[in-house]
Amino acid sequence: MKVEDLLNETIQKDGAVHLTLIDPDSQAPDEAAKIAAGAATGGTDAIMVGGSLGGGGAQLDETVLAIKKCTDLPTILFPSSVAGLSKHADAVFFMSLLNSKDVMYVTTNQALGAPIVKRYGIEPIPMAYIIISPGGTAGWVGDAKPIPREKPELAVAYALAAKYLGMRWVYLEAGSGAGESVPPAMIKAVKDAIGDTKLIVGGGIRDGKTAKECVEAGADAIVTGTAIEKGDVTPKIKEFVGAIKN
Numbered sequence: 002m003k004v005e006d007l008l009n010e011t012i013q014k015d016g017a018v019h020l021t022l023i024d025p026d027s028q029a030p031d032e033a034a035k036i037a038a039g040a041a042t043g044g045t046d047a048i049m050v051g052g053s054l055g056g057g058g059a060q061l062d063e064t065v066l067a068i069k070k071c072t073d074l075p076t077i078l079f080p081s082s083v084a085g086l087s088k089h090a091d092a093v094f095f096m097s098l099l100n101s102k103d104v105m106y107v108t109t110n111q112a113l114g115a116p117i118v119k120r121y122g123i124e125p126i127p128m129a130y131i132i133i134s135p136g137g138t139a140g141w142v143g144d145a146k147p148i149p150r151e152k153p154e155l156a157v158a159y160a161l162a163a164k165y166l167g168m169r170w171v172y173l174e175a176g177s178g179a180g181e182s183v184p185p186a187m188i189k190a191v192k193d194a195i196g197d198t199k200l201i202v203g204g205g206i207r208d209g210k211t212a213k214e215c216v217e218a219g220a221d222a223i224v225t226g227t228a229i230e231k232g233d234v235t236p237k238i239k240e241f242v243g244a245i246k247n
């Protein structure tokens with residue numbers, strides 16, 4: 002089954018999915034594999050692999066391979082550029098940073114990467130990436146014009162543009178390690194506007210309560226990374242999963 006179909010089925014069944022983000026640049030491949038295994042035990046639905054800085058080449062390939070050895074969960078690449086592609090992954094969020102000021106992040110990397118995705122045979126999942134203030138490293142690297150937190154109408158405008166461009170997924174990103182997640186009022190405004198287009202929310206989600214608020218506001222998928230970098234992975238993932246699923 003295609004990864005996107007699996008995610009959609011799970012959203013239909015459970016109300017939401019939890020995605021665990023692993024940055025290949027943050028630890029050795031065997032460590033990444035342990036995190037993925039712990040997240041799988043905790044009930045996460047897929048492993049996203051990517052990061053804003055580095056994390057390409059052999060380190061990325063070895064990380065994806067190590068993760069695939071220890072879990073059957075889908076692996077989805079989350080690339081910041083064409084360098085974030087690996088032939089070993091199952092799928093790739095084929096994403097455009099819609100509110101970037103640099104065409105490199107809107108269409109150029111996508112053009113450079115598209116033939117590679119085809120050659121590797123990995124499943125592209127079309128996604129709009131929208132950076133919300135503060136935006137973190139992703140915002141800086143992607144030269145974004147972060148959307149002010151008190152301006153949901155700007156996020157709605159970008160998300161609707163994504164829908165009308167045919168993207169099936171929209172990701173509201175506050176930035177890894179953000180002090181606060183994307184505001185629920187913004188999530189709600191975006192979901193009300195885009196309807197059946199799937200909404201991913203990430204950045205600054207550290208506990209089940211915040212994850213639940215995001216899902217109640219309309220998020221279909223929650224991404225967490227930083228929260229499991231320290232401490233026990235499985236109980237933390239269980240906290241997120243328990244909070245967001247029906």
Ligand code: 1GP
Pocket residue numbers: 022139174175176177178179202203204205206224225226227228
């Ligand atoms: C970053 O949205 C993701 O791209 C995850 O953010 O590390 O804050 O969980 P955190």
